[in-house]
Every structure is written in C-alpha cells, then in structure tokens.
Amino acid sequence: MARSTIAKTIWTAAGVAGALALVAAAGAGLVMARVALTVITPVRKRPQNQSIRGVDLDAGTVTLKDTPDAAVPGRYGLWFDDETGYAKISGVLEKADGLVTRTVERVVFGELHPTGRARISGYYYLEPEELGLPVKSIMIETELGEAPAWHFPPGDGDGADDGRWVIQVHGWGASRQEGLRAVRAFHEQGYTVLLASYRNDGDAPESADRRYGLGGTEWRDIDSAIRYAAGNGARTIVLMGWSMGGAVVLQTITRSTSSGLIHGIILDSPVIDWIDTLEYQARLLRLPEPITQGALRLIESTWSGPITGLGAPIDLASMNFVARAADLSLPTLILHSDDDGFVPSTASRALAEARSDIVTLVPFANALHTKLWNYDEERWKTAIADWLAANVH
Missing domain, CATH: 3.40.50.1820 (Alpha/Beta hydrolase fold, catalytic domain)
Known part of the structure; x- marks a missing residue:
C-alpha cells in the first residue's frame, strides 16, 4: 500500500474514532442532563409500579404481586387506574408463590379490580376531615x-x-x-x-x-x-x-x-x-460514576442554567x-x-x-x-x- 494511501487510511480511521468519541460524549451529556433534570424537576405523577392480581371484595382482600412495598406490614393507600381510584389496605394475610394478599379496609373511590396500573402509598389519609x-x-x-x-x-x-x-x-x-x-x-x-x-x-x-x-x-x-x-x-x-x-x-x-x-x-x-443520597440512587440505577458526577456538576454549576432550567445553581456541598x-x-x-x-x-x-x-x-x-x-x-x-x-x- 502506498504511503499516501496508508496516511489517508490512518487519518480516516482517526476521523471516525474522533466522530465516535464526539457522539459518545454527546450521548453521555444527554444522559447527565436527564439525570440532573430528574432530580430537580417537580413530580406530578408517581410511577405505577404495582400489579393488582386479584380482588375479592366479599372477603375484603386484594392480591398483589410480591414486591417490598406490597409485602411490608402496616396500613397504606393503594392507588389504581392511573390514580383515578383509591383504597385503604392493611394487614398481610398471605404471602406465597410471588403474591401477597392483604386486607382491603375500604375502597374510597373507583372500582378496585385487577390492573397493572397501581402503586402503594404511605398516604393513608387524603383529606384533613378524615x-x-x-x-x-x-x-x-x-x-x-x-x-x-x-x-x-x-x-x-x-x-x-x-x-x-x-x-x-x-x-x-x-x-x-x-x-x-x-x-x-x-x-x-x-x-x-x-x-x-x-x-x-x-x-x-x-x-x-x-x-x-x-x-x-x-x-x-x-x-x-x-x-x-x-x-x-x-x-x-x-x-x-x-x-x-x-x-x-x-x-x-x-x-x-x-x-x-x-x-x-x-x-x-x-x-x-444530598450528595450521599444522589450517589446512592445512582448506584441503584447502575449509572456509571462519570454520569453521576457529571449530573451533580450540572446541578451545582453556574453555567448550566440553560440545560437544567435552574434559576441559580444548588450548592450541594453546603447541604x-x-x-x-x-x-x-x-x-x-x-x-x-x-x-x-x-x-x-x-x-x-x-x-x-x-x-x-x-x-x-x-x-x-x-x-x-x-x-x-x-x-x-x-x-x-x-x-x-x-x-x-x-x-x-
């Protein structure tokens, strides 16, 4: 292969590598921005991560997929159907075969039925008059x-x-x-x-x-x-x-x-x-350390306002x-x-x-x-x- 061809090949490979590096960096930047925005953007709707597998209102029970929230003892709120329904649930009656059966104290509104669109909440009371x-x-x-x-x-x-x-x-x-x-x-x-x-x-x-x-x-x-x-x-x-x-x-x-x-x-x-908390959450999500640290820097930096939408940086270290x-x-x-x-x-x-x-x-x-x-x-x-x-x- 001629020297000029070799040089051209090398420079082409270098260009491709550089382009890939830029693409990777841009992708990482987008992930950092998304992580930062998740932390600082107010939440209006919580994830519906609970599955209702069975309902027996005559017996006063609801059967849920076995998750930490579904299995922990106590009394809770159960939101369902994209939060158009709400019930109060309490004691764990049975836990077997990947399912948890609990007592239904009261269906406050909505029609309780099997659905994958549900979540368990620590909110037990919804109105002060209760x-x-x-x-x-x-x-x-x-x-x-x-x-x-x-x-x-x-x-x-x-x-x-x-x-x-x-x-x-x-x-x-x-x-x-x-x-x-x-x-x-x-x-x-x-x-x-x-x-x-x-x-x-x-x-x-x-x-x-x-x-x-x-x-x-x-x-x-x-x-x-x-x-x-x-x-x-x-x-x-x-x-x-x-x-x-x-x-x-x-x-x-x-x-x-x-x-x-x-x-x-x-x-x-x-x-x-806050840094301890956010790093912990990032580990749970298995985010790479550079992504986590980059997101924290975005939250703390004076220049990142156009990315985060923050009116002023947040001094996480002071917290x-x-x-x-x-x-x-x-x-x-x-x-x-x-x-x-x-x-x-x-x-x-x-x-x-x-x-x-x-x-x-x-x-x-x-x-x-x-x-x-x-x-x-x-x-x-x-x-x-x-x-x-x-x-x-």
Whole structure:
C-alpha cells in the first residue's frame, strides 16, 4: 500500500474514532442532563409500579404481586387506574408463590379490580376531615404569593392554645397530605399542627424556574409559615420534615431569622446529605460514576442554567449536614429505616454519632421510605411523644 494511501487510511480511521468519541460524549451529556433534570424537576405523577392480581371484595382482600412495598406490614393507600381510584389496605394475610394478599379496609373511590396500573402509598389519609379533628384551611403569604396550609388547633378547637406548634414539611414529589397521618401524634400531646405547602409542589405558587431547590429555596416558604405561626400565638415551634422536607428543615434552622422560635426538629427518612443520597440512587440505577458526577456538576454549576432550567445553581456541598454537624444546636429526633431504598440511613446514623449530644436516632429495619408510621404506628408515635416530653419545653 502506498504511503499516501496508508496516511489517508490512518487519518480516516482517526476521523471516525474522533466522530465516535464526539457522539459518545454527546450521548453521555444527554444522559447527565436527564439525570440532573430528574432530580430537580417537580413530580406530578408517581410511577405505577404495582400489579393488582386479584380482588375479592366479599372477603375484603386484594392480591398483589410480591414486591417490598406490597409485602411490608402496616396500613397504606393503594392507588389504581392511573390514580383515578383509591383504597385503604392493611394487614398481610398471605404471602406465597410471588403474591401477597392483604386486607382491603375500604375502597374510597373507583372500582378496585385487577390492573397493572397501581402503586402503594404511605398516604393513608387524603383529606384533613378524615381525622375527625378541628381544622382550618388557611393561606400563608410567601414571597411568591399565597401558599395553602392546614391548621389543626389543639384540643377541641375551643381556642385554648399554650403556644406549642409543629410545622410539618413534606418531601420530594409529595404534598401536605403526606403529614396528615402524623397529626394525631402531635394533637395528643397538645400541639397546634400546621401542614405547610411550598413552591413548586402543586399547591403553593411556582417559582420562576419551576425547579426544586432541594431545600435551598423552599426554606423561604417554611420561614413564612413560621411567621404565620408566630403571628397566631406560637411561642415554641418544632419543625418536622419528611424525606426532602428534612433538607428543607435543616436549611430553615440554619438560615431563618426566626430560628429563635424553633425549639427542636423531627426528621423522618430525611435527606441529611444530598450528595450521599444522589450517589446512592445512582448506584441503584447502575449509572456509571462519570454520569453521576457529571449530573451533580450540572446541578451545582453556574453555567448550566440553560440545560437544567435552574434559576441559580444548588450548592450541594453546603447541604451535607454530617460535615456541618457543628452548625447544629437544636434537639433533633431522627426516625429512619435501614432498608429505606430511596434515602440511605447512612447520613442519619453518621449525624447521630457526630452529635450524640443533641441527636436521638430511632432506627427501623423493615419500614422502607417514609412509611415508618404505616409500618408501626405505635412505636413511631411513642418515640415522638417521649422525645417531645424530654426535649421540648
């Protein structure tokens, strides 16, 4: 082969290799962008990943494909038919041959039937009136506009109030309904309970970028809820955060000018360290490490706004409250299950170890993510009641 032909062949091969490298890089970039967007884009519809295999309403049972969610004991909500139907389910009656049979307590709406379009939810109550407690629907003025909330006064609602409040903060892809199951635990201890909404959750006003700040922006709306509580007689406030709501609470107590009113925090299945959480989720999805790190950089970078849609970068490192353990001073109760499957309990355990002087950790083993109340309501409520009695005065 002539030298010119060899050179041409080499340069052609190099060109093809370079083109392939560019294509691969572009593909990787698209995957990174998609991962980043999944993290910061508010969720309006949850995956229908449960299969209903059989229904016997005469016997009051439903049979599901055996999955961790389907098999865990306790009481739950069962959404079906793309969330046009909802039932309340409880105890596991039988588990065999890849199937789980559970009790149907009540079909709230829709016609329960075999379908692959279903999901199990920790939401057990959908409306505040289901609790049979006095409740008011109110609006909280935030910097973006009015955000709806549910206000449960203490006792029988006759106006008696000793100034002890709990403000609940829901998690990623959730709404204030998430906290309805917890209201009685605080009501029984004499607390006023406020279930707040925050930007981009489908209830509160949207931000300009319509993106989650992972706690870095949402805390401002909880700060507004604190001001509402203060204006309505609150003298002692406990903040409770579920999942990402834990990250919101941690941002609130370290950034709010009203933090003097906060006397303690309760965190259920919390995000204590976003990088730890996101890397864990990436491993579950078997994402290559470069893709994971690239997605994190997109979320954190000032130049990536046109890709992510974020109005401002998110400083994930500053949201690591294991590293920032010294910045915390309030009595803290953490409830977390080691089989969480969404937010690992590693950071919760690390924070409890680093700040054993202020942090009480109540570990669960088989309760999954934010389903600790559902799994063992009595233990969950007792842990909260004991901690409140010992730490908040």
